[in-house]
Amino acid sequence: MKRTKMTFLLSEICLFILLLLCMHLIFSGEKPQKRVAVIVEKSGDEKWDSFINGLKQAAGIRNIHLIICNTDEIEDAQEEKSLICEQLDNQVDAFIVQAAPGEDTGAMLREIRSQKPVLLVANGVPKEPENGKRTQHPELPAVMPDNYGMGYTLGEDLRSRENIQGKRIGIVGGLAETECSRERAKGVLDALSGTGCEIRFHIHTTYDMAITEKLRKEKAVDYLIVLETSALEQIAGMYAQENGNHPGIYGIGNSIKCVYYLDEAVVEGLVAADGYDMGYQSVLEISGALKNQLYIMKNRETAYRLLHKEDIFREEVQQFLHTYD
Template sequence: MKNSKKMFILAEALLAFMVIAVAIIMVQEKNGKEQDRISVIIQGSEDNQWAAFQYGLKMAAQDLGIRMFVVSTGGALTVEEEKSLIEREIDNGAAAVIVQPVPGSEEMLRKMANRIPVLLTEHTGAEGGGGERLPVVGPNHYAMEAALAEELLKDYSGNLSGKTLGIFSGTGDSQASLERRRGFMETVGKTQAGISWSVSAPFSEEGKVLLKAQPAVDFVIALDDNSFTMAGEYAAANNLHGALVYGIGNSTEAVYYLDTGIAGCLVAPDEFNVGYQSLAEAAGSLTRFFHKMQDRTVSYTVLRRDTLFSKENQEIIFTMSQ
């Protein structure tokens, strides 16, 4: 009886040793060969709004010795198009993907995560639904827009009575856009400001037509970089009836409209760190055997015209111009 128990313990110990040995060999092999490629899929990859994000990706790739590839995309994607791109990248040797999720892609992305590590640049909005929520690197969208609303309230001593607002978004049905809208509305909800209209348009020409059709307001609240720059361009041409633009942006064009006084306030997410930390997390899942990718929340900066050229703000603007 004692011998049987001793043999059982020895067998268990041998099995544990073999498992550890195999894990060590796998890690050594992974470290000894050329790093697998990490592919990045974002919508409208050539847009200036992605400059800081892609700069962060490149710096992380250099620092970590990672092969990184940004997939060329022309504009908004459907779920099927995004799925096709991920599958193509897997076929081309991608070992992990960083993805900007399109609305309705939750189930598809979870299925893809069973084949390859998937990291998101923003939340899909799905909780549970038969699968574990995928890791996300990005800013706190609610907090950013709440901060923007606070800046607007400061400019008018907390009194927006009689003021009218229009809310403009390039991606009205994305989770990021919904969270930003909620952050703004809940912050100004107790004031007397009137929301005259709320519209969204993913494409420039469609957006201009929509803006032109809206009644005059005192402020246009832009929920993303595309809508901010579109509203700024329209205001510069005197087509916003004197409305002042407040919003979220992360491009040099957005900074230009703030610097020229067309915009009253710009809140800029740290897209450089979104790119850098995304690649670092994805790389960790490939180079460290037991690594599990984690959510990362990056900061944002409130930019005002009078402090635009401070040292801290110049560093942020520099990443946008790379």
């Protein structure tokens, strides 16, 4: 009887040791996930859905733990720094950041860059070198579409589809103190140069007043060029609810709502950035820096598409728009 109990006890010990060995083999190959904080303004907005889908897809492949910060408006560098410092306290390993408006944002982000890898998305950070031309800080790489090219494509679309000589045009940009707003507006103005049209106003979104309220205070125009997603959604939504004629609207927008207004013929031409590609490429780039301290992150230019109502149900466009869900 004693021998039977001893045999049973030895068997239990052996099984326990085998279990420990199996668990060691299973988990020994796993590396702890690197933690990357993602900070973009109004992170819950629909315009970021495609971007976040791309982030998550690449993060699963590269074993990255994403912390997508819940944000509202980020008005300046100080506000953005406060969000970043919260995540530094949480021991994150790197940052993917949309630069806040303001000329001092670059200096703040360079300071953070000395502590942790920082990658910009959506828009770069300008600086004024000695010759007075704006450039990107080399130590602050960005993954984003060609904002100048998007603006130029939109302006070229308007001039190719309409006779705009003598026509009145209004431009609605994003936040004034951002590089992306400047570049998109520059692209539009270069495309419309020499057409004989009149630029009646150029206004910008602000956090203290709805863009539709600002627009109602401006002079009447024949065409509106809207260079930011939320502004395009609000302006198209306003005209969709009104009876009667409204200006022809051409815009840049990265949401299903913008596509809906294109399908309803409220918007006549839409330039849509590939947010999924921007999210995916940004994780690939930041993971390179986390894997190898000597890795130098590079600027990556992501794609965009020019869409019209007749394009929406084409197979390749449907595949592109699927990432917006």
